[in-house]
Amino acid sequence: MALRISKNMGAPQLATKSGYGRMATLLVVAAGVVALALPIAMPDPYFVHSCIVVLLFAYMATSWNFVCGYVGQLSIGHAMFAGVGGYATVLIFSRLGISPWLGMLVGGVLAAMLSVVVGYPTFRLKGPYFALTTIAFAEMIRIWVENTDTFLGIPLNGAAGITVPLVGESWVAFQFNGKTPYYYVILVMLVLALLATWRLERSKLGFYLKAIRGDRDAAEALGISPARYQLVALAISAFMTGVGGGFYAQFFRYVNADRLIGVEFSIDLALMSIIGGQGTVFGPLLGAVLLTPIAEITRGHLGGVLPGLHIVIYGIILILAVLYLPKGLIDPLRSILSRLSKNGRSA
């Protein structure tokens, strides 16, 4: 946190922080190198597939964190933005023949527009109204899509979902036979989302969101309209989530309301951010890296025996995290880093 002010100040305790900063940079670079080399070093398709799922969740949780983590509001309906992005991408490709790359961006814009509809009435209110409204909206949309075969001539296919028409290996159609291209696409998306968050921390919007989270009345006295800036952040977050929904559609070549718009998906994103460390750049990534494999393993090894078991395990981890590490798992990692860096006095 003090990295930001270390530039202009020579106070002794800040030397610790810049040592800490170097350690953190080193760790990020190392993680980046590993991430780049991974599909080359271990090309097993199942392994690469699993890594893509982890990165997708990391990207989605990072998008969730962009508004919720910094403003201290809980969204349990972010899947609706993913759903809009996913459905838009598939439909724009299958109906209009427009490249999914463009479709993802259009999906993101549509998701941002939906977020304004949700956020505009609720951000004026203090209290849990935003959380309640997000879950209500997301469930309304899911139930509507599940029960709608065509809407204004657009085939939504109800509960069955829509498959992406296959055209074979093509960059324009965002379809690849191997897994590796998808891996690098989602890696780039994740890096961009992390950079956006890093930039947010140093921007006016970031300061304003943290002020609103800290104390809404005090924020207002400092020239901040809470509703306005929360809405801006939500729209950016929804855009990012919508683009992620587009990737989801292209990667799985299939969208359906239950998986993509379902409340389980929304809860996953919230839990990963909270357990990893919301309101930090790398917390949601850490949460996704740790939690996604749990879901994959319980699904893969227990199959249909105990559906939803991973949610139970997430719940237990959440309880432990809230009790012992309320700032998320990233917090002890930070203190270890600052202890490792030379002047190990944690200030």
Next chain:
Amino acid sequence: MSGDGTPLLQVRGISKRFGGLQAVHDLSFDLRRGEILALLGPNGAGKTTAFNMIAGYFRTDQGRILFEGRDIAGRKPWDICRIGIARTFQLSKPFSDLTVAENLMVGGFVRRSEIDEIRAKALEIADFLGMGHQAATEVQHLTAFDRRKLELGRALSTEPKLLLMDEVVAGATPSEAQEMVELVRRIRDRGVTILIVEHVMKVIMALSERVIVMESGRLIANGKPKDVVRQPEVLKAYFGEGYAARA
């Protein structure tokens, strides 16, 4: 040193009713550029309500509030801040998971857009408060009095023309109160006009050239501190009928 005499803030007949309670009734007063005006009154007199109406936190039922000649009644708190009026809260409300410097940076975005400039300004304010060495400290580790000073500094970070202060020395030790009085004077010397709601008489005597007194939502006195405290209405409001008669 009672300012250059031109009015910065003109309050004209503002009223506020909460259900059956007329919290502020037809209140009018002027605040001159460069002065420190104290707003006094017993508990429940309507001081904080009037304060919140000027700061935009409560809507006025009637009346006008002119700041540099423009009516600002009914404007939102963030607009009031942009116009050049800053406020502190009676219970300090720091952003507790941010550092002192970060707390002082938030308000800077109202006037500037270069983050390095805003940071430099925040550090200058930290020095002004005598908190330069704590710039990198997270606010949750500060003492109650340091938080109070930070509250004041945060208001200053918006570079206001008018500063509204709500009971800045409540709960402070005498030496802390003295430090706060000194700080407020230095703020005024930087060209900021100040309206201060305060209970502690010693602070008011030390600071303000002029005081206004409210009781039951109405203005009952307006003048120099040492004159006002001798007025029978003021004594009655603070100490009751019997005391006023004896005095």
